[in-house]
Amino acid sequence: QSALTQPPSASGSPGQSVTISCTGTSSDVGGYNYVSWYQQHPGKAPKLMIYEVSKRPSGVPDRFSGSKSGNTASLTVSGLQAEDEADYYCSSYAGSNNNYVFGTGTKVTVL
């Protein structure tokens, strides 16, 4: 099972938007609407930001949004704030044999 592909880095100035892509296959991202996104600050555990492609857990700002087209999912952070600087990982359900697969991770820098 190969990792999902994310760009290594992304950046934006405060107030701007940044979009991170997550590319998989028809066996994971494209096959299920079970894509999640996680934010991880240095030395901390990941935090769920988006689940089931576009749903936000309670407490996650609406600046965070998710979408999917074919085998590629995306996370958009609008109105960038300093606290959004972190690593972001996508994850997808990948069927009963592989269960879950993670992305390669993207470091978001707020300039």
Add this chain to the structure above:
Amino acid sequence: QITLKESGPTLVKPTQTLTLTCTFSGFSLSTSGVGVGWIRQPPGKALEWLALIYWDDDKRYSPSLKSRLTITKDTSKNQVVLTMTNMDPVDTATYYCAHIPITMIQYWGQGTLVTVSS
């Protein structure tokens, strides 16, 4: 409030077996649709899914590590145990347990760093 906490050795020798325990609260692993899983992250690297056990004792493993992993649960103690055999220095990582209600990895433990070295 759902919380999870990992416990186990911080240092293991090559070829040894690692045993990690996840102790959780705020949910029951006998509730339909609930699972607890393990994910690891080598220093400076990406997350890697390892194993998952569901409320009905259905067990799932990473295909690449399946031969080395065993996951079990003790519902009465609110614990899930992961064993990994034949440890190698490349297995040095922070190991996380997580609450997994099927479609997402919802809540994570704080993680425990395991170093493999002689």
